[in-house]
Amino acid sequence: MTSTTTILFISVFAFAQLTDAVLNTVGSAQTISVTGRLICQGQPARNVLVKMYEDGTIWDSKLDSTKTSNDGTFRVSGSYTKIFTLDPKVNIYHKCNYSGLCSKKVTINIPDYAVASGRGSSTNYDIGTLNLANQFSGETTDCIH
Numbered sequence: 066m067t068s069t070t071t072i073l074f075i076s077v078f079a080f081a082q083l084t085d086a087v088l089n090t091v092g093s094a095q096t097i098s099v100t101g102r103l104i105c106q107g108q109p110a111r112n113v114l115v116k117m118y119e120d121g122t123i124w125d126s127k128l129d130s131t132k133t134s135n136d137g138t139f140r141v142s143g144s145y146t147k148i149f150t151l152d153p154k155v156n157i158y159h160k161c162n163y164s165g166l167c168s169k170k171v172t173i174n175i176p177d178y179a180v181a182s183g184r185g186s187s188t189n190y191d192i193g194t195l196n197l198a199n200q201f202s203g204e205t206t207d208c209i210h
Contacts, residue, residue: 094184095151097128098142099175101192105161109137110197114158114168114210117141119151128153144184151180158210161197167208171201 099117103110113133118125128143145151153175158168179190 092146092148093182094144094146096142096144096181096184096187097151097153097175097179098140098187098189099153099155099173099179099192100138100140100189101155102194103133103137103139103157103159104194104196104198105159106196106198109133109135110159110161111135111137113137113139113197115139115141116156116158116210117143118154118156119145119147120154120174121152125154142187150177152177153180155192156207156210157195157197158207159197165206167206168210169197170205170207170210171195171197172203 097117103113103115110133114130115133116130117128119128126145128145129141131139131141133139141155143153155173155175157171157173159171160168163169173192175190179188181188
């Protein structure tokens with residue numbers, strides 16, 4: 066890489082970091098909570114990694130993560146300060162009916178109406194029961210999560 070390209074790359078990255086920092090301090094706090102139950106072929110999907118992110122333009126910001134309990138249930142919640150409406154998503158990393166080295170990744174986009182204003186007031190969005198043995202639109206494999 067030439068020095069001009071390197072300087073340009075660093076400048077763009079620094080500008081993106083600064084813009085994100087400024088916009089997230091002048092915005093308003095928003096809160097989201099998501100629950101659900103995961104199964105694999107009718108059995109609770111135990112110990113499945115679930116992460117919730119704010120879907121950013123340049124990169125995503127992790128709001129919370131957990132693993133499913135013995136009955137396959139989970140709850141993730143988080144707050145984020147942003148000028149515009151929070152755009153949350155939940156990523157589920159599983160190996161149901163899959164023996165590859167990496168995990169399958171299912172992304173669930175959370176609707177705007179599930180986001181509450183403020184840090185203390187949280188609404189709950191229940192994604193219901195998902196059978197991870199099914200094929201999901203946009204399902205991918207993910208080795209680094």
